[in-house]
Amino acid sequence: MKAVVYEEFGSPDVLELKDVEKPTPKDDELLVKVHATSVNAIDMIFRSGKSLLFGMTKLMAGFKKPKYKILGFDVSGEVEAVGAKITKFKKGDNIYACLRSPGANAEYVCVPEKFSAIKPANMSHLEAAAAADTGGTALTGLTDIVNIKEGQRVLIFGASGGVGSFAVQIAKTFTTEVTGVCGTDAVDMVKSLGANAVIDYKKEDFTKNGQTYDIIFDAVGRNVTSYSKCKNSLTEDGIFVTVDFQSTIFRYMLNKKVRGYMGGINGEKLDSLRELIEAGKVKSFVDKVYPLSQVAEAHRYYESGQKKGKIGISLLD
Secondary structure, three states: OEEEEOOOOOOHHHOEEEEOOOOOOOOOEEEEEEEEEEEOHHHHHHHHOOOOOOOHHHHHHOOOOOOOOEOOOEEEEEEEEEOOOOOOOOOOOEEEEEOOOOOOOEOEEEEEHHHEEEOOOOOOHHHHHHHHHHHHHHHHHHHHHOOOOOOOEEEEEOOOOHHHHHHHHHHHOOOOEEEEEEOHHHHHHHHHOOOOEEEEOOOOOHHHOOOOEEEEEEOOOOOOOOHHHHHHHEEEEEEEEEOOHHHHOOOOOOOOOEEEOOOOOOHHHHHHHHHHHHOOOOOOOEEEEEEHHHHHHHHHHHHOOOOOOEEEEEOOO
Protein backbone atom coordinates (compact mmCIF):
# COMPACT_ATOMS: atom_id res chain seq x y z
CA MET A 1 0.00 0.00 0.00
CA LYS A 2 0.99 3.66 -0.33
CA ALA A 3 1.84 5.61 2.82
CA VAL A 4 3.61 8.82 3.77
CA VAL A 5 6.64 7.78 5.79
CA TYR A 6 9.31 9.61 7.77
CA GLU A 7 12.57 8.03 8.92
CA GLU A 8 13.97 10.98 10.87
CA PHE A 9 12.73 14.06 12.67
CA GLY A 10 12.73 17.38 10.88
CA SER A 11 10.88 19.73 8.56
CA PRO A 12 8.08 18.62 6.21
CA ASP A 13 10.85 17.62 3.79
CA VAL A 14 11.35 14.38 5.76
CA LEU A 15 7.91 13.12 4.64
CA GLU A 16 8.01 10.74 1.66
CA LEU A 17 5.37 8.72 -0.20
CA LYS A 18 6.45 5.06 -0.24
CA ASP A 19 5.16 1.53 -0.70
CA VAL A 20 4.85 -0.25 2.65
CA GLU A 21 3.30 -3.48 3.87
CA LYS A 22 -0.45 -3.48 4.43
CA PRO A 23 -1.19 -3.89 8.17
CA THR A 24 -3.01 -6.85 9.72
CA PRO A 25 -5.58 -6.09 12.44
CA LYS A 26 -5.23 -7.51 15.94
CA ASP A 27 -8.20 -9.22 17.60
CA ASP A 28 -9.54 -5.91 18.95
CA GLU A 29 -8.87 -3.85 15.82
CA LEU A 30 -10.56 -2.89 12.56
CA LEU A 31 -8.68 -2.78 9.28
CA VAL A 32 -9.88 0.44 7.69
CA LYS A 33 -9.49 1.51 4.08
CA VAL A 34 -8.70 5.19 4.56
CA HIS A 35 -10.83 7.60 2.55
CA ALA A 36 -9.68 10.73 4.38
CA THR A 37 -7.50 11.98 7.19
CA SER A 38 -6.54 15.45 8.39
CA VAL A 39 -3.64 17.42 9.81
CA ASN A 40 -3.35 18.26 13.52
CA ALA A 41 -0.88 20.00 15.79
CA ILE A 42 0.23 16.62 17.16
CA ASP A 43 1.43 15.66 13.67
CA MET A 44 3.78 18.66 13.72
CA ILE A 45 5.07 17.68 17.15
CA PHE A 46 5.71 14.06 16.19
CA ARG A 47 7.34 14.97 12.87
CA SER A 48 9.63 17.63 14.34
CA GLY A 49 10.62 15.55 17.37
CA LYS A 50 10.02 18.44 19.77
CA SER A 51 10.10 17.69 23.49
CA LEU A 52 6.91 18.90 25.17
CA LEU A 53 4.86 17.84 28.19
CA PHE A 54 8.08 17.35 30.17
CA GLY A 55 9.42 14.87 27.65
CA MET A 56 6.19 12.92 27.24
CA THR A 57 6.04 13.75 23.53
CA LYS A 58 9.50 12.24 23.04
CA LEU A 59 8.32 9.14 24.86
CA MET A 60 5.37 8.91 22.48
CA ALA A 61 7.10 9.93 19.25
CA GLY A 62 10.59 8.53 19.80
CA PHE A 63 13.88 9.90 21.08
CA LYS A 64 16.56 9.62 18.40
CA LYS A 65 14.41 8.18 15.63
CA PRO A 66 10.64 8.19 15.02
CA LYS A 67 8.83 5.48 16.98
CA TYR A 68 6.09 5.43 14.33
CA LYS A 69 6.96 5.76 10.66
CA ILE A 70 3.52 6.96 9.52
CA LEU A 71 1.72 10.04 10.86
CA GLY A 72 -2.00 10.85 10.88
CA PHE A 73 -4.33 10.63 13.90
CA ASP A 74 -7.70 11.33 12.28
CA VAL A 75 -9.29 8.75 10.02
CA SER A 76 -12.54 8.26 8.17
CA GLY A 77 -13.04 5.26 5.94
CA GLU A 78 -14.57 1.87 5.31
CA VAL A 79 -14.02 -1.23 7.42
CA GLU A 80 -12.34 -3.86 5.24
CA ALA A 81 -11.80 -6.53 7.91
CA VAL A 82 -12.39 -7.01 11.64
CA GLY A 83 -10.43 -8.76 14.37
CA ALA A 84 -11.72 -11.87 16.12
CA LYS A 85 -13.03 -9.97 19.18
CA ILE A 86 -14.85 -7.17 17.35
CA THR A 87 -18.55 -6.92 18.23
CA LYS A 88 -19.68 -3.40 17.32
CA PHE A 89 -18.58 -3.15 13.70
CA LYS A 90 -18.60 -5.24 10.54
CA LYS A 91 -17.01 -5.20 7.10
CA GLY A 92 -18.43 -2.38 5.01
CA ASP A 93 -19.21 -0.02 7.90
CA ASN A 94 -18.16 3.59 7.42
CA ILE A 95 -16.35 4.73 10.56
CA TYR A 96 -14.40 7.68 11.89
CA ALA A 97 -11.85 7.66 14.68
CA CYS A 98 -9.14 9.55 16.52
CA LEU A 99 -6.10 7.31 16.93
CA ARG A 100 -3.86 7.21 20.00
CA SER A 101 -0.96 5.98 17.85
CA PRO A 102 -0.55 7.56 14.40
CA GLY A 103 -0.82 5.76 11.07
CA ALA A 104 -3.67 7.30 9.06
CA ASN A 105 -1.46 8.87 6.37
CA ALA A 106 -1.79 5.62 4.44
CA GLU A 107 -4.21 3.67 2.28
CA TYR A 108 -5.00 1.34 5.21
CA VAL A 109 -4.74 1.63 8.97
CA CYS A 110 -5.64 -0.59 11.94
CA VAL A 111 -7.98 1.11 14.40
CA PRO A 112 -8.82 -0.19 17.91
CA GLU A 113 -12.56 -0.77 18.27
CA LYS A 114 -12.77 1.37 21.43
CA PHE A 115 -11.64 4.47 19.52
CA SER A 116 -14.04 3.96 16.59
CA ALA A 117 -17.55 5.22 15.87
CA ILE A 118 -19.95 5.09 12.95
CA LYS A 119 -19.33 8.06 10.65
CA PRO A 120 -21.96 10.82 10.70
CA ALA A 121 -24.39 10.07 7.87
CA ASN A 122 -24.59 13.69 6.77
CA MET A 123 -20.83 14.20 6.49
CA SER A 124 -18.38 13.31 3.75
CA HIS A 125 -15.32 11.31 4.75
CA LEU A 126 -13.26 14.51 4.56
CA GLU A 127 -15.62 16.32 6.91
CA ALA A 128 -15.72 13.38 9.32
CA ALA A 129 -11.93 13.06 9.42
CA ALA A 130 -11.73 16.79 10.13
CA ALA A 131 -14.13 16.38 13.06
CA ALA A 132 -12.66 13.43 14.95
CA ASP A 133 -9.75 14.90 16.91
CA THR A 134 -10.65 18.57 17.12
CA GLY A 135 -14.40 18.08 17.49
CA GLY A 136 -13.87 15.42 20.12
CA THR A 137 -11.37 17.63 21.95
CA ALA A 138 -13.76 20.59 22.00
CA LEU A 139 -16.66 18.43 23.21
CA THR A 140 -14.52 16.91 25.97
CA GLY A 141 -13.34 20.30 27.15
CA LEU A 142 -16.78 21.86 27.35
CA THR A 143 -18.73 18.92 28.78
CA ASP A 144 -16.22 16.88 30.81
CA ILE A 145 -13.50 19.31 31.90
CA VAL A 146 -16.02 22.07 32.59
CA ASN A 147 -19.77 21.69 32.93
CA ILE A 148 -21.12 24.19 30.42
CA LYS A 149 -24.62 25.41 31.24
CA GLU A 150 -27.43 27.31 29.57
CA GLY A 151 -27.16 31.07 29.88
CA GLN A 152 -23.43 31.21 30.55
CA ARG A 153 -21.12 33.66 28.81
CA VAL A 154 -18.37 31.73 27.01
CA LEU A 155 -15.29 33.09 25.26
CA ILE A 156 -13.42 30.90 22.77
CA PHE A 157 -9.82 31.99 22.21
CA GLY A 158 -8.62 30.74 18.83
CA ALA A 159 -12.17 30.43 17.50
CA SER A 160 -11.12 29.95 13.87
CA GLY A 161 -8.84 26.96 14.48
CA GLY A 162 -9.65 23.27 14.44
CA VAL A 163 -10.65 22.94 18.10
CA GLY A 164 -11.94 26.50 18.37
CA SER A 165 -14.32 26.27 15.41
CA PHE A 166 -15.97 23.22 16.98
CA ALA A 167 -15.96 24.81 20.44
CA VAL A 168 -17.96 27.80 19.17
CA GLN A 169 -20.63 25.54 17.68
CA ILE A 170 -20.79 23.12 20.60
CA ALA A 171 -21.07 25.96 23.12
CA LYS A 172 -23.99 27.38 21.12
CA THR A 173 -25.90 24.09 21.43
CA PHE A 174 -26.13 24.79 25.17
CA THR A 175 -27.87 28.13 24.56
CA THR A 176 -24.92 30.14 25.78
CA GLU A 177 -23.70 33.58 24.73
CA VAL A 178 -20.52 32.88 22.77
CA THR A 179 -17.73 35.33 21.96
CA GLY A 180 -15.06 34.18 19.53
CA VAL A 181 -11.54 35.61 19.41
CA CYS A 182 -9.68 35.32 16.10
CA GLY A 183 -7.63 37.23 13.52
CA THR A 184 -8.98 39.77 11.05
CA ASP A 185 -9.25 37.39 8.10
CA ALA A 186 -11.34 34.89 10.10
CA VAL A 187 -13.96 37.22 11.60
CA ASP A 188 -16.62 36.39 9.00
CA MET A 189 -15.94 32.66 9.33
CA VAL A 190 -16.41 32.73 13.11
CA LYS A 191 -19.62 34.74 12.74
CA SER A 192 -20.88 32.08 10.32
CA LEU A 193 -20.32 29.43 13.00
CA GLY A 194 -22.86 31.17 15.22
CA ALA A 195 -20.78 33.31 17.58
CA ASN A 196 -22.82 36.08 19.19
CA ALA A 197 -19.81 38.38 19.11
CA VAL A 198 -16.38 38.23 17.49
CA ILE A 199 -13.27 40.02 18.72
CA ASP A 200 -10.40 40.62 16.31
CA TYR A 201 -7.36 40.16 18.55
CA LYS A 202 -5.29 42.29 16.17
CA LYS A 203 -7.52 45.27 16.95
CA GLU A 204 -8.76 44.65 20.49
CA ASP A 205 -7.45 42.98 23.65
CA PHE A 206 -10.41 41.13 25.14
CA THR A 207 -8.75 41.12 28.57
CA LYS A 208 -8.99 44.93 28.71
CA ASN A 209 -12.55 45.58 27.56
CA GLY A 210 -14.23 45.13 30.95
CA GLN A 211 -16.25 42.07 29.90
CA THR A 212 -16.32 38.94 32.07
CA TYR A 213 -17.06 35.34 31.17
CA ASP A 214 -18.14 32.17 32.95
CA ILE A 215 -15.84 30.08 30.75
CA ILE A 216 -12.75 31.14 28.83
CA PHE A 217 -11.77 28.27 26.54
CA ASP A 218 -8.21 28.49 25.22
CA ALA A 219 -8.23 26.41 22.04
CA VAL A 220 -4.70 27.44 21.02
CA GLY A 221 -2.32 26.62 23.86
CA ARG A 222 1.39 27.29 23.46
CA ASN A 223 1.08 30.15 26.00
CA VAL A 224 -0.40 32.49 23.39
CA THR A 225 -2.79 33.39 26.16
CA SER A 226 -2.85 32.18 29.78
CA TYR A 227 -4.81 32.22 33.01
CA SER A 228 -2.65 35.05 34.37
CA LYS A 229 -3.62 37.20 31.37
CA CYS A 230 -7.29 36.23 31.52
CA LYS A 231 -8.09 35.98 35.22
CA ASN A 232 -9.61 39.46 35.46
CA SER A 233 -11.93 38.56 32.58
CA LEU A 234 -13.49 35.67 34.52
CA THR A 235 -16.61 35.95 36.65
CA GLU A 236 -16.32 35.10 40.34
CA ASP A 237 -16.98 31.42 39.62
CA GLY A 238 -15.51 31.52 36.12
CA ILE A 239 -13.14 28.85 34.80
CA PHE A 240 -10.20 29.08 32.41
CA VAL A 241 -9.83 25.83 30.46
CA THR A 242 -6.97 25.22 28.04
CA VAL A 243 -5.78 22.53 25.66
CA ASP A 244 -2.26 23.42 26.85
CA PHE A 245 -2.03 20.74 29.53
CA GLN A 246 1.70 21.35 30.00
CA SER A 247 1.29 24.98 31.11
CA THR A 248 -1.13 24.09 33.91
CA ILE A 249 -0.04 20.72 35.27
CA PHE A 250 2.13 22.08 38.09
CA ARG A 251 1.70 25.85 38.19
CA TYR A 252 -2.07 25.78 38.64
CA MET A 253 -2.56 22.29 40.04
CA LEU A 254 -4.41 23.54 43.12
CA ASN A 255 -6.27 26.39 41.42
CA LYS A 256 -9.89 25.37 40.86
CA LYS A 257 -10.36 28.15 38.31
CA VAL A 258 -7.80 26.63 35.90
CA ARG A 259 -8.14 23.34 34.05
CA GLY A 260 -5.79 21.98 31.43
CA TYR A 261 -6.35 18.76 29.51
CA MET A 262 -5.49 16.59 26.53
CA GLY A 263 -8.06 15.04 24.18
CA GLY A 264 -8.44 11.41 25.29
CA ILE A 265 -11.15 10.83 22.68
CA ASN A 266 -12.85 7.43 22.50
CA GLY A 267 -15.67 5.93 20.48
CA GLU A 268 -18.32 6.98 22.99
CA LYS A 269 -17.26 10.62 22.70
CA LEU A 270 -17.39 10.36 18.91
CA ASP A 271 -20.88 8.85 19.18
CA SER A 272 -21.94 11.96 21.13
CA LEU A 273 -20.29 14.21 18.56
CA ARG A 274 -22.07 12.35 15.75
CA GLU A 275 -25.44 13.04 17.40
CA LEU A 276 -24.73 16.78 17.33
CA ILE A 277 -23.54 16.59 13.72
CA GLU A 278 -26.52 14.58 12.50
CA ALA A 279 -28.85 17.00 14.29
CA GLY A 280 -27.37 19.76 12.14
CA LYS A 281 -25.89 21.60 15.13
CA VAL A 282 -22.18 21.11 14.34
CA LYS A 283 -20.20 21.02 11.11
CA SER A 284 -16.59 20.81 9.98
CA PHE A 285 -14.83 23.75 8.36
CA VAL A 286 -12.25 22.37 5.92
CA ASP A 287 -9.93 25.09 4.66
CA LYS A 288 -7.81 23.17 2.13
CA VAL A 289 -7.64 19.61 0.81
CA TYR A 290 -4.50 17.81 -0.36
CA PRO A 291 -3.95 14.35 -1.85
CA LEU A 292 -1.89 11.79 0.09
CA SER A 293 1.10 12.56 -2.14
CA GLN A 294 1.13 16.16 -0.85
CA VAL A 295 1.06 15.64 2.91
CA ALA A 296 4.37 17.53 3.20
CA GLU A 297 2.77 20.54 1.53
CA ALA A 298 -0.20 20.25 3.89
CA HIS A 299 2.22 20.41 6.84
CA ARG A 300 3.85 23.51 5.37
CA TYR A 301 0.48 25.20 5.06
CA TYR A 302 -0.40 24.26 8.65
CA GLU A 303 2.85 25.75 9.92
CA SER A 304 2.35 28.94 7.90
CA GLY A 305 -0.33 29.98 10.39
CA GLN A 306 -2.77 30.85 7.60
CA LYS A 307 -5.24 28.00 8.00
CA LYS A 308 -8.82 28.30 9.18
CA GLY A 309 -10.55 25.24 10.61
CA LYS A 310 -8.95 22.03 9.35
CA ILE A 311 -6.66 20.81 6.55
CA GLY A 312 -7.93 17.65 4.90
CA ILE A 313 -6.09 14.80 3.18
CA SER A 314 -8.20 12.94 0.63
CA LEU A 315 -7.50 9.41 -0.58
CA LEU A 316 -10.57 9.31 -2.80
CA ASP A 317 -10.19 9.96 -6.53
